[in-house]
Amino acid sequence: RGAMPVEAKHSAVPEAKGLFDPGNDRDACGVGFVGELSKTPSRQNVTQALEMLVRMTHRGACGCEENTGDGAGILASIPHDFFEKKCAFDLPPAGDYGLGMFYLPKDDPTARGVCVKAVEAACAELGFDVLGWRDVPTDSAAADLGESALATEPDVAQLFVAPRDGDQSAIPLETRLYVLRRLATVRTKQARGAPADNILDDFYVCSLSSRTVVYKGQLKPDQVMPYYPDLQDESFTAYLSLVHSRFSTNTFPSWDRAQPLHMMGHNGEINTLKGNSNWMLAREGLIDITEKLGVSEALQAELAPTIEGGLSDSGAFNAVLELLVKGGGRSLAEAMMLMIPEAWQNNPHMDPARRAFYEFHSAVMEPWDGPALVTFTDGVQVGATLDRNGLRPGRFYLTKTGRIVMASEVGVVDIPPEEIEQKGRLRPGNILLVDFDKGTILQDADMKAKIAAKRPYADWVKNQVIELDHLVADAGAVAKPAISGARDDAAGVIGLLAPLRAAGFTREALDMILLPMIGTGSEALGSMGNDAPLAVMSEIPKLTYEYFKQMFAQ
Numbered sequence: 001r002g003a004m005p006v007e008a009k010h011s012a013v014p015e016a017k018g019l020f021d022p023g024n025d026r027d028a029c030g031v032g033f034v035g036e037l038s039k040t041p042s043r044q045n046v047t048q049a050l051e052m053l054v055r056m057t058h059r060g061a062c063g064c065e066e067n068t069g070d071g072a073g074i075l076a077s078i079p080h081d082f083f084e085k086k087c088a089f090d091l092p093p094a095g096d097y098g099l100g101m102f103y104l105p106k107d108d109p110t111a112r113g114v115c116v117k118a119v120e121a122a123c124a125e126l127g128f129d130v131l132g133w134r135d136v137p138t139d140s141a142a143a144d145l146g147e148s149a150l151a152t153e154p155d156v157a158q159l160f161v162a163p164r165d166g167d168q169s170a171i172p173l174e175t176r177l178y179v180l181r182r183l184a185t186v187r188t189k190q191a192r193g194a195p196a197d198n199i200l201d202d203f204y205v206c207s208l209s210s211r212t213v214v215y216k217g218q219l220k221p222d223q224v225m226p227y228y229p230d231l232q233d234e235s236f237t238a239y240l241s242l243v244h245s246r247f248s249t250n251t252f253p254s255w256d257r258a259q260p261l262h263m264m265g266h267n268g269e270i271n272t273l274k275g276n277s278n279w280m281l282a283r284e285g286l287i288d289i290t291e292k293l294g295v296s297e298a299l300q301a302e303l304a305p306t307i308e309g310g311l312s313d314s315g316a317f318n319a320v321l322e323l324l325v326k327g328g329g330r331s332l333a334e335a336m337m338l339m340i341p342e343a344w345q346n347n348p349h350m351d352p353a354r355r356a357f358y359e360f361h362s363a364v365m366e367p368w369d370g371p372a373l374v375t376f377t378d379g380v381q382v383g384a385t386l387d388r389n390g391l392r393p394g395r396f397y398l399t400k401t402g403r404i405v406m407a408s409e410v411g412v413v414d415i416p417p418e419e420i421e422q423k424g425r426l427r428p429g430n431i432l433l434v435d436f437d438k439g440t441i442l443q444d445a446d447m448k449a450k451i452a453a454k455r456p457y458a459d460w461v462k463n464q465v466i467e468l469d470h471l472v473a474d475a476g477a478v479a480k481p482a483i484s485g486a487r488d489d490a491a492g493v494i495g496l497l498a499p500l501r502a503a504g505f506t507r508e509a510l511d512m513i514l515l516p517m518i519g520t521g522s523e524a525l526g527s528m529g530n531d532a533p534l535a536v537m538s539e540i541p542k543l544t545y546e547y548f549k550q551m552f553a554q
Helices: 043-055 080-086 109-125 147-151 173-192 221-227 273-286 297-303 313-327 332-339 352-361 444-452 457-464 489-502 507-520
Strands: 030-036 072-077 098-104 128-135 155-163 204-209 212-217 240-245 264-268 372-377 381-386 395-399 403-407 420-425 431-435 440-442
Touching: 030 043, 030 264, 030 372, 030 381, 043 072, 043 221, 043 240, 043 403, 072 221, 098 109, 098 173, 098 212, 109 128, 109 155, 109 173, 155 173, 173 204, 173 297, 173 313, 204 212, 212 221, 240 264, 240 372, 264 313, 273 313, 313 332, 332 352, 332 372, 332 381, 332 431, 332 444, 352 444, 352 457, 431 444, 440 444
Parallel strands: none
Antiparallel strands: 030 240, 030 403, 072 212, 072 240, 098 155, 098 204, 128 155, 264 372, 372 381, 381 431, 395 403, 395 420, 431 440
C-alpha cells in the first residue's frame, strides 16, 4: 500500500489553479433513510439502513482504485445504551449531553494536541463540561481501504460534553451545540494559524448533537460497516438511520466531503450555488441572531461567514439549513420550503395563503435549484423533498409495523408486499416529513397550510412589497434628456452602425439578443452549440458581458 505520509490530510481537494476552481464542484448520489414511527430503537433499523446503503453502491462511485470510494456514511440517532457500555466515564441521561464525531490529524501528536486543546477551550468558553474523549475504533484492513483513502485517513475521536447549567438555559441544547461546533472550528483555525475563511484540511467535525451521530468517510458503501466496528455491535441501535452513497460528478472525493452532513444528505447538484452563496455573504452583515444563539455580537461576528470557503454545494446548503433551523428558529419544513420552494409563480390552483408565503420569502432568499433530492433531519423529524425540477427519484414505503423506508429507488430493502401499509413517490416540490415525537407522517398540503397560516404573509405582500413598476415616473412627467446638445436625428440606423461597431457589437448580437429583448422585454433564449471563440482568447476587442457565461453542472 506504500508508506503513510507524515501528516495525513483528510481533505485532499487541490487548491484553485488555472481553470480549476473547487467552488464549481457538484455531487450526484444515492440517499435514503429508515425510521421508526414509534421512536423505538432497534438493531434492524441500523442493519436495514446499511443494507440499503450497500444496495445503492451503483449510485456511488470510485476512482481508478476500486477500493477507494467517493464517500459513504450513516447518520443515526444516538444509541445511548451502547455508549454507556463503551465509555470509561459516566454519561448523563439520554438527550442531556452532546456527542461530537471528530476527524483529527493523524500521525502528528503535536497538531492533534493543539486541536484537542482548542476544542476544549471552546467548550469552557461556552459553559460546557468535557465529560471525556473516546477513540473510535477503525479497521482499514478489514475494510480494504485503497491507497488514496489511506493516505488521507484521519484519526477519528468522539467528544462527550454536557452544559454546566443543565437544562436551565432558555437556549435549546441543539442550538448551543451548533454554536459550540462552529466556535470549536474557529478556535482551532486560530490555534493552527489557518485562514478564517476556509476549511482546515486535517480537522473536521462530522457531527455534534444531543440526538444524532454521523459515521462516514472516503469509503465505498460496503466498507462503512467493516471500517467502523461500532456499527457491527448488536447494542448499536437506532430509531432513525439516514445513509448516503456519494458520486462526485465533477469533484474530488475527501473524508470531510462524504455524507451525510450534519443535518442532511443530498442527491444531485445545486446549479444556482454561486448566486446563493454570494447572496448569503451579502446578507451576512444584516443577520442578527445573537438572542436566538445566546451569544454576543462579537462572537456572532467570529462565527461568520455561514458558508465557509471550500465547501461543496451540499456543504453550503447544509450550512444555511442549520442557520435557519438552529439559529433562526424555523422548523425543518419551513426552512425547506424557504430554500427549495415549489413552482408557485404560474400555478393558478395553489392555495392563496401558500402562494403568499412563497412570494414573501422570494424576497428573503433565492431558491436553491437543483436538480436535487434532499433528505434532512434534526433527530426529532426526518424528511425528504424533491426540488421543483423533479429530476431526481425518491420513493417510500410505510410498513404495517410503523417503519418508514425512503430511498432513491425501490428494492434497496426487502419488504414483503403484505407488510406494506402505504407506498408512494416524491413529486416536484413535495415534502415527505416524519415526526417521531408525534409518531406520524405529516401530509404535504396540511403541513404547508399550517406553516403558511402562521403569519399574515398575504397582507405583508400586499402592503409591504415594493415592485419596480411602482417606482416608474408618471406617464405625463417630462423626462430629462440623457444627452444635451445638438443631435442629428436624421442619422437613423446608419448613424448608429459606426458607434455600435466601435463598441464591439456584432450583427449576431443585434439580431439574436438586442432586438428580441427590445421586442419582448425579456432575455432571448437560444439552444446549445455556440462555437464562437472564448472572449478571453480573442484578439479582437470584446464587450464586457461576453466574458461571462451562465454556469451549470452537467
